[in-house]
Amino acid sequence: MATGPSYIILSDSESDEETWLRGPNIxxxxxxxxxxxxxxxxxxxKANLDHLKRQVxxxxxxxxxxxxxxxxxxxxxxxxxMTFNKEYTEEHLKNYLTVPxxxxxxxxxxxxxxxxxxxxxxxxxxxxxxxxxxDVVMGAEIKDEDICMFCxxxxx
Numbered sequence: 001m002a003t004g005p006s007y008i009i010l011s012d013s014e015s016d017e018e019t020w021l022r023g024p025n026i027x028x029x030x031x032x033x034x035x036x037x038x039x040x041x042x043x044x045x046k047a048n049l050d051h052l053k054r055q056v057x058x059x060x061x062x063x064x065x066x067x068x069x070x071x072x073x074x075x076x077x078x079x080x081x082m083t084f085n086k087e088y089t090e091e092h093l094k095n096y097l098t099v100p101x102x103x104x105x106x107x108x109x110x111x112x113x114x115x116x117x118x119x120x121x122x123x124x125x126x127x128x129x130x131x132x133x134x135d136v137v138m139g140a141e142i143k144d145e146d147i148c149m150f151c152x153x154x155x156x
Contacts, residue, residue, distance in 0.1 A: 039068035
């Protein structure tokens with residue numbers, strides 16, 4: 001039985017620092033890359049990269065982290081939703097598509113939010129988090145351009 005995913009904001013500000021780019025077609029060769037699935041093009045600072053590396057070392061995920069940059073559709077408080085791409089949905093989210101789950105969320109304010117969400121598979125094959133998603137956005141203070149990491153656990 002799957003346990004709830006957690007969600008971490010890696011970045012919430014722009015910077016003049018050196019950055020690293022990852023995405024669906026931009027693959028890296030670092031050890032953590034095999035433990036991450038980048039849902040869209042993500043530009044990371046050294047601090048973001050270091051945080052991601054620490055997460056992989058500390059937690060050794062059995063399901064790759066879903067890392068993405070949040071946009072206006074995700075952040076909309078009235079009709080917002082979080083969409084996971086088809087490849088990730090098919091490979092990793094089957095156990096999450098049947099029952100609502102509580103998602104523990106940490107934000108840049110270090111406040112924890114526990115919100116019950118439902119992940120549904122839509123006709124396009126993508127998984128979508130809609131139920132209570134605005135509560136997640138407000139509780140975790142998610143803003144446009146934040147880099148977010150979703151951690152799903154298979155119970156092992």
